[in-house]
Every structure is written in structure tokens, then in C-alpha cells.
Amino acid sequence: MARLTYAQAIREAHAQLLAEDPRVFLIGQGVRNPWYAGTSLQDLDKEFGRERIIDSPVSENASTGAAIGAAITGMRPIVFHPRMDFMLLAADPIINQAANWSYLFAGQVSVPVVIRAVINRGGEQGAQHSQAMHALFAHVPGLKVVMPSTPHDAKGLLIAAVRDGNPVLYIDDRWLYELDGEVPEALYEVPIGSAAVRRSGKDVTVVATSYMAAEATKAVETLTQRGIDVELIDLRSVKPWDRNLVYSSVGKTGRLVIADAAWMSGGIAAEIAASVVGEIFHALKAPIARVCLPDAPAPTSVVLEQAYYVGAEDIVASVEKVLV
Amino acid sequence: MTVQKTRVVSLPNEQMLSFFRGMLRIRRAEERIGELVQSREVRTPCHLSIGQEAIPVGICAALKPADTVWGGHRSHGHYLAKGGDLNAMMAEVFGKATGCARGRGGSMHLVAPAQGVFGTVPLVAATIPLAVGAGLSAKLQGTGQVAVAFFGDGATDEGHFHESLNLAALYRLPVLFVCENNLYSTHLTLKERRVKDNIVESATLHGMAGVVLDGNDVVAVYQAAQQAVHRAETGEGPTLLECRTYRWRGHVGPAADLEVGEDRRRELDEWRRRDPIEQCRDLLSAGGLSAARLAEVSAEATEEIEAAVRFARQSPDPDESQLLHHVYAARSGC
Numbered sequence: 001m002a003r004l005t006y007a008q009a010i011r012e013a014h015a016q017l018l019a020e021d022p023r024v025f026l027i028g029q030g031v032r033n034p035w036y037a038g039t040s041l042q043d044l045d046k047e048f049g050r051e052r053i054i055d056s057p058v059s060e061n062a063s064t065g066a067a068i069g070a071a072i073t074g075m076r077p078i079v080f081h082p083r084m085d086f087m088l089l090a091a092d093p094i095i096n097q098a099a100n101w102s103y104l105f106a107g108q109v110s111v112p113v114v115i116r117a118v119i120n121r122g123g124e125q126g127a128q129h130s131q132a133m134h135a136l137f138a139h140v141p142g143l144k145v146v147m148p149s150t151p152h153d154a155k156g157l158l159i160a161a162v163r164d165g166n167p168v169l170y171i172d173d174r175w176l177y178e179l180d181g182e183v184p185e186a187l188y189e190v191p192i193g194s195a196a197v198r199r200s201g202k203d204v205t206v207v208a209t210s211y212m213a214a215e216a217t218k219a220v221e222t223l224t225q226r227g228i229d230v231e232l233i234d235l236r237s238v239k240p241w242d243r244n245l246v247y248s249s250v251g252k253t254g255r256l257v258i259a260d261a262a263w264m265s266g267g268i269a270a271e272i273a274a275s276v277v278g279e280i281f282h283a284l285k286a287p288i289a290r291v292c293l294p295d296a297p298a299p300t301s302v303v304l305e306q307a308y309y310v311g312a313e314d315i316v317a318s319v320e321k322v323l324v
Numbered sequence: 325m326t327v328q329k330t331r332v333v334s335l336p337n338e339q340m341l342s343f344f345r346g347m348l349r350i351r352r353a354e355e356r357i358g359e360l361v362q363s364r365e366v367r368t369p370c371h372l373s374i375g376q377e378a379i380p381v382g383i384c385a386a387l388k389p390a391d392t393v394w395g396g397h398r399s400h401g402h403y404l405a406k407g408g409d410l411n412a413m414m415a416e417v418f419g420k421a422t423g424c425a426r427g428r429g430g431s432m433h434l435v436a437p438a439q440g441v442f443g444t445v446p447l448v449a450a451t452i453p454l455a456v457g458a459g460l461s462a463k464l465q466g467t468g469q470v471a472v473a474f475f476g477d478g479a480t481d482e483g484h485f486h487e488s489l490n491l492a493a494l495y496r497l498p499v500l501f502v503c504e505n506n507l508y509s510t511h512l513t514l515k516e517r518r519v520k521d522n523i524v525e526s527a528t529l530h531g532m533a534g535v536v537l538d539g540n541d542v543v544a545v546y547q548a549a550q551q552a553v554h555r556a557e558t559g560e561g562p563t564l565l566e567c568r569t570y571r572w573r574g575h576v577g578p579a580a581d582l583e584v585g586e587d588r589r590r591e592l593d594e595w596r597r598r599d600p601i602e603q604c605r606d607l608l609s610a611g612g613l614s615a616a617r618l619a620e621v622s623a624e625a626t627e628e629i630e631a632a633v634r635f636a637r638q639s640p641d642p643d644e645s646q647l648l649h650h651v652y653a654a655r656s657g658c
Contacts, residue, residue: 065484069459104425105443106428107654165654
């Protein structure tokens with residue numbers, strides 16, 4: 001098994017999917033350019049040709065719509081949005097079209113498209129280069145939303161997304177690109193809708209998404225040293241999310257901290273908290289804590305950025321709070 | 325821009341009769357739907373294309389069965405002209421289980437995948453990029469299919485339109501952009517929405533072929549479509565066809581919307597004199613087709629529509645147990 005970075009794992013999934021299935025192609029802004037994609041798409045155009053690796057104009061609406069039209073007519077496109085913020089210009093094709101068409105036409109039409117969006121925050125980029133809007137898309141029936149946090153899952157979830165047959169938003173985070181880990185060489189799938197237990201424990205359940213799963217791993221080290229036995233769940237898919245796994249874990253620990261590096265109001269953490277309260281209220285021994293971003297746009301100044309973003313220390317503090 | 329009046333020429337009677345029948349079916353179906361809306365038997369919003377029938381019929385006559393069409397809220401004509409089943413459309417308008425979208429779509433969401441009608445949806449301009457994608461798909465797979473985006477002049481006010489023209493021209497995709505310029509976007513006239521009456525110039529700006537034509541002349545539409553299809557099939561890329569026409573009825577429903585525009589009553593009189601169906605009928609008469617034969621075709625159309633209404637009325641409602649089906653597609657072979 002090779003050790004790859006998160007970005008290399010994404011690239012490997014693309015290369016293997018492109019080699020395996022002639023229906024797969026890639027379209028989006030910057031697919032040939034490391035400035036936009038890091039190493040996650042490096043030299044795919046050289047390997048597979050520019051007919052299938054289409055570096056499009058900044059036309060999010062038309063390029064996403066075109067991918068959807070191609071999906072409806074037999075292709076398996078992957079659309080690339082190097083900054084999720086810009087993807088909002090494609091809100092109509094994603095929310096009104098891709099998400100609706102299977103239901104609207106009673107299953108006679110399907111939309112097997114993967115829409116990849118990168119969360120690319122920090123570096124004093126500010127409000128419109130930083131947003132994590134997975135909850136907005138998870139709200140919409142007909143869409144699936146996945147957020148891998150490890151190289152293994154980055155590859156396996158992309159393969160599952162392309163093969164799923166539905167519109168899947170694949171959201172990756174630039175802050176994870178250099179993380180490395182073991183990645184099988186074969187084409188394999190990480191099932192959409194299945195979370196992973198990263199560490200078993202009995203005192204408290206921490207459910208984390210994407211980058212916060214990596215931060216939670218650091219938090220667990222500190223908490224373990226302090227004698228706290230954490231069960232860490234990496235959610236991996238936020239729509240559908242793995243209710244059974246979360247319920248059974250909270251059923252065991254009675255305590256829940258949810259870490260999601262997106263705005264708190266109306267977010268995925270709120271959805272999980274509401275579901276846990278609604279379904280297994282009596283298992284809870286303490287109030288649920290959420291570790292999320294404040295309800296404000298991202299600032300630029302590094303001083304304000306540091307105050308704005310959450311990380312391992314915030315998870316540690318929240319875990320200690322629910323254990324009191 | 326003045327409305328271009330082409331000299332209406334005729335084609336062999338057999339072809340003209342097929343146009344006549346195609347247009348008349350759409351006209352009668354929509355007139356009947358208008359009555360059903362008025363009597364409140366049909367409740368879903370219905371946008372009628374009465375007066376514009378030459379465009380779908382002329383365009384679709386130039387297409388192969390495998391070619392795809394994409395439409396909007398005013399798409400009964402596109403669906404029927406491409407071969408969509410009339411009974412299934414009428415049942416859909418009634419919201420019945422036998423409808424083409426099984427009662428989930430109504431008039432504004434029609435579909436007939438086997439006939440290449442992949443979908444019509446009311447979000448203005450939304451299917452234009454999808455048609456570009458169908459063109460991209462055809463090019464990548466080498467199928468030789470052509471994709472047709474049908475849309476109104478209102479859709480050219482959307483960003484979708486301009487981005488899509490650019491992409492299709494850039495990648496030389498086999499796409500026909502068919503603008504049915506009926507001079508109104510809901511209640512607003514063209515003049516209230518743009519400084520110049522120059523939709524077709526978008527083609528030049530994006531580096532593709534563009535043609536303005538008399539959208540009430542089915543032969544002109546057909547011949548322009550043939551040329552555009554030829555360009556698409558020979559790798560010369562997309563074409564924008566601005567078809568000048570007029571919406572006889574309101575934006576939605578059967579009324580004439582006499583309160584909109586500056587002089588709608590006069591416009592209506594003028595455009596009714598240029599009825600695409602009557603013009604076609606005149607050519608057929610001039611070509612020697614008997615009045616009796618024309619009356620027979622007309623009666624057949626009426627009977628076909630009445631049969632569709634009976635089918636729709638007799639069809640069952642959708643079953644509530646289906647409510648949550650098909651939110652997601654079942655995974656098929658990969």
C-alpha cells in the first residue's frame with residue numbers, strides 16, 4: 001500500500017476513474033493549473049487529453065449545467081469548483097436542476113454528476129474565498145454531500161461518488177492536502193452515508209466533519225493524556241449521514257460534541273443535535289456541545305482569522321465542558 | 325428591428341401536410357387545455373404557445389429521432405413536435421399517474437426520454453446549459469446527435485444564455501439555440517428589457533452562426549434548422565436561430581393579456597393575420613389539396629385531442645405511496 005497525500009489520493013482516484021470508464025470527464029475552472037487544484041489534478045490533461053480534461057472559462061453556471069446535461073445524456077462528469085464560494089453562481093443547475101430531475105421525472109431521468117468543491121480558507125483570503133457551505137447543499141433533497149478527511153477516504157469517496165448515479169457534492173479542504181496516509185492502489189469505494197469510528201471510547205462521543213476530523217484527532221491525544229476516553233467519529237458523508245452509528249455511539253457514551261468548521265446556525269451540527277435529541281433523548285447525560293464557526297463572514301487579518309477559526313483546542317474545551 | 329417577412333415558399337404537399345398536422349395538433353391541444361384551465365378542471369399553471377407552432381414543428385422536422393430537445397415552461401409544442409405522447413402529456417396536465425412525469429410535473433415539466441425530450445422546466449433559461457451538455461456528451465461519445473435548446477426571448481436576459489453560447493462556440497458543440505422571440509417576457513415587451521432589438525447579435529459576439537427568421541413561416545424555420553443541423557453534424561459548431569413570432573395568449577393561462585404592452589390589440593390583429601397554420605393551409609390549397617382533405621385532417625386532430633382528454637380524465641391519480649420515490653436514483657450498473 002502506498003503512502004499518498006490527500007491531494008495525491010484525489011488525483012489517483014481521478015486517473016483511475018478516467019482510465020476505467022470512458023464516460024468520465026472533468027470540467028471546471030483551473031483543472032490544469034496547480035494554483036487552483038494543488039497536486040490534486042496534476043497533469044491529468046497530459047495523461048487523458050484536453051478533450052476530457054476541460055479547463056473551462058469562469059462560467060460556473062454553464063460549465064456545471066453542461067456537466068449536468070452531459071450526465072443526463074449518458075456521461076459521468078466531474079465538475080471542479082476550486083473555490084466553493086464561486087460555485088454559488090451554479091446554484092440553479094445544482095439545486096433546481098441536478099437535485100430535482102430524478103424525482104421530477106419519476107426516475108425516467110437521472111443525473112450521475114459529481115460536483116467537486118474546494119474549501120480554500122485561511123491565508124487572509126477573506127469572506128469570499130473561505131466559505132464552507134455544505135449544510136446549504138445538504139438541505140436539498142436529491143443531492144448527496146460527502147466530505148472526506150483522510151487520503152484513504154478522499155480516494156474511496158470520489159470513486160463512490162462517480163459510480164453513485166446521483167448528483168454528489170464532493171467537498172474537500174485545502175487544509176488537508178498535505179496530510180498523508182496509506183492508500184490502496186486498487187479502485188475501491190468508501191460507501192456514501194457511512195461514517196468511520198476513528199477511535200473507540202466510553203466517556204464522550206465526538207462527531208467531526210472534514211478538517212475538524214483531523215483537528216479532533218489532535219484533541220483526542222490531549223484528552224487521552226487527561227484520562228478522558230473519547231469515541232471519535234469521522235462523519236465523512238453529511239447527506240445522508242450515518243444516524244445509526246452516531247445514535248449507537250451516543251447511546252453508549254451519553255455525551256456528544258459535534259465539530260464542524262462551518263457556521264453554527266442552521267448547520268449540519270444543528271441537524272445532528274436535533275436528531276439525537278429527537279431520537280435518543282433519554283441516553284443523554286449532558287447538553288450537546290457544538291464546535292462551529294461564529295455566525296460571521298471570514299475576516300482577512302491574520303489576527304482576526306485566528307480568532308475566527310476553530311480547532312483542536314476548542315474541541316478539548318467543549319469535551320471538558322460536557323463532562324462536568 | 326422590423327419583423328422580417330420572408331416570402332413563404334412551399335415544399336411538396338406531403339411535407340407541408342405533415343407540418344400542417346403537427347401545428348394543428350399543438351394548436352388544438354393548447355386550445356383545449358386553455359378551456360380546461362378556464363373551467364378549472366386543470367389547475368396546474370399552463371403556458372400556451374398558440375401562434376408560435378411553426379417553430380417547434382419546423383425545427384423538429386429537421387431532427388433525427390436520437391437528437392435531443394430541451395425546453396421551458398411553454399413547451400407543449402416542443403414535446404409534441406419531437407414525438408412525445410399526447411395522452412401522456414394531457415394526463416400530466418391533469419396531474420394523473422399516467423402522465424409523462426407520473427403526476428410530478430404538470431404542464432411545466434414534460435419529459436419523453438425515448439423521443440429525446442429529456443426535460444422541460446420553468447426556471448427561465450435553465451435548460452440552455454443542459455443542452456450544451458448534451459452537445460458535449462454527443463461530441464465526446466461521437467454519437468452524431470444534435471441538441472436543441474428551445475427558449476423565449478426572456479431567457480436571453482439571463483446569464484445562462486450568454487455563458488452557454490460562449491461554451492458551445494468555444495468547444496464547437498452540435499447545438500441549436502432556438503430563441504422563440506415572441507416579443508414578451510411575461511408582461512414586459514422587448515423594448516422594456518433591452519436597449520436594442522438585437523438578440524441575434526449575441527451569435528456574432530460569441531463567434532457562432534446566427535440567423536433571424538420569420539418564426540411563423542414553418543418552411544423558413546425548417547430550412548434554417550436543416551442548415552443549422554448540417555453545421556452541427558459537420559463539426560462547424562452551434563447556431564443561434566432567432567425566430568420572430570408572437571404570443572397570442574397571456575404569459576400564463578388562456579387569456580390574451582390585453583393590458584400588457586403598448587398596443588397589444590393592434591399587434592394581435594396584425595399577428596393573427598400571419599397565423600402560421602393558416603399560411604400553411606393556404607399553401608396546401610394552392611398546391612391542390614382539397615378542402616375536404618384539409619377538413620378531414622382538422623377533424624382527426626380534434627378527435628385525437630378529445631381522446632387524450634378522455635384518457636386523462638379516466639386515468640388514476642398518483643398513489644400517495646409514491647410520494648418519496650425517486651428522490652434519488654437507484655444505483656445502476658457502473
